[in-house]
Each structure stands twice: as C-alpha cells, then as structure tokens.
Amino acid sequence: MQWNRSLPNGTKDKLFKEASYSHQLESLVNQHFALRGYHRVETPLIEFEEVFQGMDQKATSRYRFFDEQGQIVVLRPDMTLPIGRVMSTTGIIPPVQLFYSGKVFRVNKGHSGEYNEQLQAGMELIGYTSLKAETECLMNAVSVSQKSGLNDFQIELGHASIYQTIVSELQLTTTEKAHFKWLLQSKNMPSMALFLDAYQTHPLYSFILKLPRLFGDWSIFDEVMALTDHPNILKAIAEMKELIQRVQQVYPKQVLTVDIGLVPEMKYYTGITFKGYADRSSDAYFSGGRYDNLLTEFSVASIAAVGLVFYLDRMYAIFNRQESNRPLEIATLIHFENDCLQVAESLIAKEEKSRLSLQETLSETIQYAEQWAIPRVLIVSDTGVEELLLVEEEG
Incomplete structure (x- = not known):
C-alpha cells in the first residue's frame, strides 16, 4: 500500500529547536497566568460551526466536516468564542479570570505566509466593565513579552466603536462597508476622498477624510478632537488616553502608538483593541480587546469581556530571526x-x-x-x- 508522504497544505512538522521552544513558550505563558491567579480552561478541538458565527471569517476558511449525526462541525478557528460558549452553558458565575492554550485552525490563502495550524495562548476577563480589565491585559502583555526575552516591541491601540460609529452614521451598505474597510486598511487617502464625495455635507466628513493618516503617537488625539465632537468618538479617545496613562505608571518607557482608523479584526469587538509588534516584524505577535457583546452570540444577555492572545508560532519566528535570542541547545x-x-x-x-x-x-x-x-x-x-x-x- 502506498501512502502520501507530504503534509496537507498549510501544515508542518515542528522539529527539535522549534518544537522545544514552542513548548517552552506555551509553558511560560501558562505559568505566568497561573501565578497571577487565573483559572485554566480547555475546550474541544472540534466544535459545532454555529459557535463561530461571531467571526467575520468565511465558512470556506474553516476546516469543516460532518459528524456521525450529519451535523457540520469544524476544527476551532478561534479560542474566544468557545470560551463564550462555556460561559453560556456551564453556569459559571462572572466575574472570572481565565487562561488557555492550544491550537486553532484556519484555512489561509496561498502565499499568505501563515500556516493553517497555529499555537495560541491567552487570557479572558469575563464580567469586568472597568478600564482596569484592559489595563490588566496590557500589564500581562508587557510582562510575558519581557519574560520571553522580547524587549524591542510596541503596542498599537485602536477602538472598535470609532469604526462602528462611522459605519452607522454613514448608513453604509454591505458592499460600501467592505470598500470602506479596505480604504482604512490600505491607508488610501485619494480613494477615501473619492469614496466620501457624496458625504461632503456630513458632520463627520472632515474627520473621516483624514482618518487614513490619523495614526502615530498619542499626540494625534488633539487633532482628532479638533476634527469632530461626536460623543462616541470623544469617549473612545478618552478611554485610550486613560489606558496609556495607566500603562505608563508601571512601564514609563513602553512604546504605545494609536491608530484611530484601525478596523477591528473580529466583528465582536466593541471597545479598545490592541496589538503587539516586535522590532522588524510586520505581523502582530499578540492582540486583543474588549467585546462586551460576546455572549449575545449564544442568545444570552450581553456581558463585559476583555481578552488577550499570544500567537506563539509568530513569537518563535521573531526569536529565530534574532540569533542571540534563539533557544538554548545542548552544551x-x-x-x-x-x-x-x-x-x-x-x-x-x-x-x-x-x-x-x-x-x-x-x-x-x-x-x-x-x-x-x-x-x-x-x-x-x-x-x-x-x-x-x-x-x-x-x-
């Protein structure tokens, strides 16, 4: 009998250094959260597809198959939504602080540079409405980064309600929303001006027109407040300013930037979002944010939630490019x-x-x-x- 010796697209074997260091990273993150008083949760690798309706991800980007009863199940493409399912079905009473680690599976486009099988570890704060929850996430983000050996990194903040407010105020159709999203992600100002041609009398016109270039250090907040007085946007700005001030109490030298036009990665985000970028790396090695409508995906009343996830395979790739930080070998x-x-x-x-x-x-x-x-x-x-x-x- 002959068998196929190659691996499915988007997967790979981890050998020796990579396997060892991935395990070390996962253990480091798990130990960090355990020592900080978090409770560990583990969810199945296989879930019903309905669990992940809260993602913008298309069904074709999931590994889908039928179980023995004919129902569609998937390899989990996300860790947050399964925890939302746990909260809605097990009777756990919030507030609660949870942590997890494990693999997720997403069918990425060819030549994207991402493997379809990815190792993650992170935390979820369920039932906390205070900005202290976002602060706790960033405290952990900086601490874990430093413990792992990463020092040259920056944190980028955004706010989901800014994007959501604009989409609502302009009453964009699904097609227009997709185009607007692309304009923001590509930072395309000339095309943004053409897109806004029909909205020149709208109160948010001047603000949205400059949105593709409203990013950088937090001095950009002054320019935003000069462009708009919309209460939702001003509230978002105030929250980001307050969060930066809190983080700098503990980490005064930590680089924090803001992107006012940041598009939330997941549609369930409702508040501040954040990403971590290492020096000379274009991919975020951690991300997270607030998603207070998480449980509404499961027909349960909304509950406050903030989460943080580390992409451990990306972290290994960063270390592998930095010779001095490579995992120790047998001496x-x-x-x-x-x-x-x-x-x-x-x-x-x-x-x-x-x-x-x-x-x-x-x-x-x-x-x-x-x-x-x-x-x-x-x-x-x-x-x-x-x-x-x-x-x-x-x-």
Missing part, C-alpha cells in the same frame, strides 16, 4: 562506561544543558557531538570524569 554530552551510570546521572543535575550519550563507544560519542555542534563532552569512567572540548574557547 554538554556525557559519555559513560556501563558501570558508571550513577555518576553520569548525577552530572545531568549539575551540568546545565546536558544529556547522556547513548552511543556505545567514545569515538561514536565524539562523532555525534560534532554532528550536532555540541561543544563539550564529559567522559565518565572508573578513574573519574574527564572533560573534552570540541570547540576551542575564545581568548
């Missing part, structure tokens, strides 16, 4: 004679980044160490422990 290989196992085992506890050689002879151990660029070999015999350096020390 010492311990070769032992058969009657010296006890001593060899004791050395593993003492020698950082070490492991036993399972080769039968010393020459095979040395050959293996050279093959895997292990710089040091300890030889354990009846006469003691001998050190063999395969790479000369500098200096």
Whole structure:
C-alpha cells in the first residue's frame, strides 16, 4: 500500500529547536497566568460551526466536516468564542479570570505566509466593565513579552466603536462597508476622498477624510478632537488616553502608538483593541480587546469581556530571526562506561544543558557531538570524569 508522504497544505512538522521552544513558550505563558491567579480552561478541538458565527471569517476558511449525526462541525478557528460558549452553558458565575492554550485552525490563502495550524495562548476577563480589565491585559502583555526575552516591541491601540460609529452614521451598505474597510486598511487617502464625495455635507466628513493618516503617537488625539465632537468618538479617545496613562505608571518607557482608523479584526469587538509588534516584524505577535457583546452570540444577555492572545508560532519566528535570542541547545554530552551510570546521572543535575550519550563507544560519542555542534563532552569512567572540548574557547 502506498501512502502520501507530504503534509496537507498549510501544515508542518515542528522539529527539535522549534518544537522545544514552542513548548517552552506555551509553558511560560501558562505559568505566568497561573501565578497571577487565573483559572485554566480547555475546550474541544472540534466544535459545532454555529459557535463561530461571531467571526467575520468565511465558512470556506474553516476546516469543516460532518459528524456521525450529519451535523457540520469544524476544527476551532478561534479560542474566544468557545470560551463564550462555556460561559453560556456551564453556569459559571462572572466575574472570572481565565487562561488557555492550544491550537486553532484556519484555512489561509496561498502565499499568505501563515500556516493553517497555529499555537495560541491567552487570557479572558469575563464580567469586568472597568478600564482596569484592559489595563490588566496590557500589564500581562508587557510582562510575558519581557519574560520571553522580547524587549524591542510596541503596542498599537485602536477602538472598535470609532469604526462602528462611522459605519452607522454613514448608513453604509454591505458592499460600501467592505470598500470602506479596505480604504482604512490600505491607508488610501485619494480613494477615501473619492469614496466620501457624496458625504461632503456630513458632520463627520472632515474627520473621516483624514482618518487614513490619523495614526502615530498619542499626540494625534488633539487633532482628532479638533476634527469632530461626536460623543462616541470623544469617549473612545478618552478611554485610550486613560489606558496609556495607566500603562505608563508601571512601564514609563513602553512604546504605545494609536491608530484611530484601525478596523477591528473580529466583528465582536466593541471597545479598545490592541496589538503587539516586535522590532522588524510586520505581523502582530499578540492582540486583543474588549467585546462586551460576546455572549449575545449564544442568545444570552450581553456581558463585559476583555481578552488577550499570544500567537506563539509568530513569537518563535521573531526569536529565530534574532540569533542571540534563539533557544538554548545542548552544551554538554556525557559519555559513560556501563558501570558508571550513577555518576553520569548525577552530572545531568549539575551540568546545565546536558544529556547522556547513548552511543556505545567514545569515538561514536565524539562523532555525534560534532554532528550536532555540541561543544563539550564529559567522559565518565572508573578513574573519574574527564572533560573534552570540541570547540576551542575564545581568548
């Protein structure tokens, strides 16, 4: 019987360094949230498709199949909505602070650079209406980033209600909404002017016309307030200003930028949104925001919610580009004679980044160490422990 040795599109095997470091990152995030007093939740990899109607994602971008009863089920493309389902069906009484980790599956377009199988870890604050919830998310975002070794990163803030207010005020059709969304995402000012030609007498005209360039440091807030007095927009600006001030109490040097025309990634966002970008990386390695209408997706009364998710595969890619931050490799290989196992085992506890050689002879151990660029070999015999350096020390 012949079988296909290739993998499905958008998937890959993780080997050695990548597999090890992905596991380390997931463990680091989980431990961080556990120590901060969060409760862990785990949801099934397979869910009914209806759970994910709150996403803008098209059904064709999900892995869909039928269960034995003929119902459509999917590999989860998102972690937040399953937690919303948990809250609506299990009787958990909010407020509650939750954390999770696991894989999500999304069918990405070819050449997008994204794998269809992605490892995530994050947190959900359910039942908290205060801006303290957004502050808590960003405190965790900065802390986890620093613990993982990322220091050169910036946080970009947006506010879903600004986009939603504009769409509502202009009474855009579905087609117009899609075009407007593209104009904002592409920062296309000339095309925006053409799009707004029919709205020149609208009170928000001047504000929307400049929206593609209203991003940068938070001094941009002054320009926004000079362009519009719409109460929803001013409230959004006030919330973002307050959040920045709170974060800077603890992290005064943290770079925070704002994008007034940011389009919310998920349609369930209702308030402040945020993304984290590392130096020389175009993809956000964390994101999140407020989604107070989360439970209405499950025919339950709305409840306040704020979440944060880390994209661990993207974090690995960032580290892999930064040689100094790559995961630590084995530094010492311990070769032992058969009657010296006890001593060899004791050395593993003492020698950082070490492991036993399972080769039968010393020459095979040395050959293996050279093959895997292990710089040091300890030889354990009846006469003691001998050190063999395969790479000369500098200096």
